[in-house]
Amino acid sequence: MKYVLDVHTHTLASGHAYNTMAEMACAAGRKGLQLLGITEHAVEMPGTCCTFYFENLKMVDRDKYKDCYGVELLLGTELNILDYQGTIDMEERTLKKMDVTIASIHPPCYKSGTEEENTNAYLCAIKNPYINIIGHPDDGRFKPDYRAVVQAAKEYKVLLELNNNSLDPRCFRQNGRENMLELLKYCKEYQAPVIIGSDAHVDDLVGAHEFVEALLKETEFPEELVVNRSVEELKKYVNRYR
Template sequence: MNIIADTHTHTSASTHAYSSLSEVVHAAALKGLYAVAITDHGEAMPGSPQPWYFHNMHVIPRILEGVIVLRGQECNVLDYEGHIDLRQDDEPVMDWIVASMHTPTMPKGPHTVEDITRAWLAVARDPRVHVIGHSGSDQYVFDYERVIPEFGKNGKLVELNESSFINRPSFIPNCARILSLCKKYGVPVILNTDSHFATLVGDFSHSLALLEQMNFPEELVVNSSIWRFNEYLRAHTHVLEEPIFNEFAGGKNGSH
């Protein structure tokens, strides 16, 4: 399986990441990726970019080094009602929203399975969100059987997060359970690195190994082909409607 896009990456605008936007895009180009999303942390996360960072992302060229650049944000789920920290005045600029739960931005708890289930069900209904970020957290366990089908019904992509294998190995049994339910219910997934340093961009080795072990169907992996990824972009974003893609269409924007 060939993964053609990395849609969860961080730059040094998030102060616990260490590469510039240009370095992230260059790394994506070196890996031969079709697209990369820049998704620095939303404002509730300590060390997140100052507000104008997201508002001004429209200045970033849509294509750099032959790679489509999606202007995005990893938004924080803030409460059990599923609110996220996406500023209203940033919404028109954003192409791509990952919603994730993080300890510094969630209620201190203790959390019940029902609390987290309620939060994710609300996020599933939020039309601004594209990707459900690293939901295999052992701190935020939810009713997988109940929620995973709702992600699918609402056009959400369930992320398999490469960084979890390295930094959060306790998440992996939950990730496998979530993947098994995505397979059962036909819910699409997306492989992402959640990279905080440029050399990690586009390295999905652990994620691919787990998919192979589970005999996970390639047709449910949205970023396993340009065609699948473009179909999602067309259905859920306005990116490919931009005039620049009239020229780009004859190259990478084909039906691979």
């Protein structure tokens, strides 16, 4: 199966990534992607851009990127889940302007709690009508009840991410493979759709899905539940097309 999109990537604006928006789009075009999402870290991540950056995304000419690189461009954010009530670091007036949104737990912005507390943080984020994707829920430092998370994601039509970076040997997240296997088991049981994200912070890793692809093959996960196979399928889930 050829995957045609990657919606979890970062540019220089995130503060710890290394390429421009144009360089990331160029890489996506070279790799044959049809759609690229650029999701800069939201404001509570150390070193990232401020609210004005996200408010000003309206000035980016998406048609130009399509003409130059053959890639449809979505501009959004990777939000930080801040507490056990699922609070995120962007006001609604800005959040609802984002083409695509990912909500993730990151160590600088969240103190890990019990499994119940971590689960509640994810469930509350899932219920936010402007959140489209839950990012790297596989991180064992913040492990939730995966059955409950999958059930909620299915109910609220939120995509769960299979983060390729979580399976990279260089990644600092914990128990990525073990937790992703558990997540996939419940996604298969409840027929909950997933999305693969490269989490690329450099242009070479745009569209890098190989670690997750191997795991999907190993588990015989249904291809029809993988949103990356179709731009039209993705459009059912992201803010820009709702």
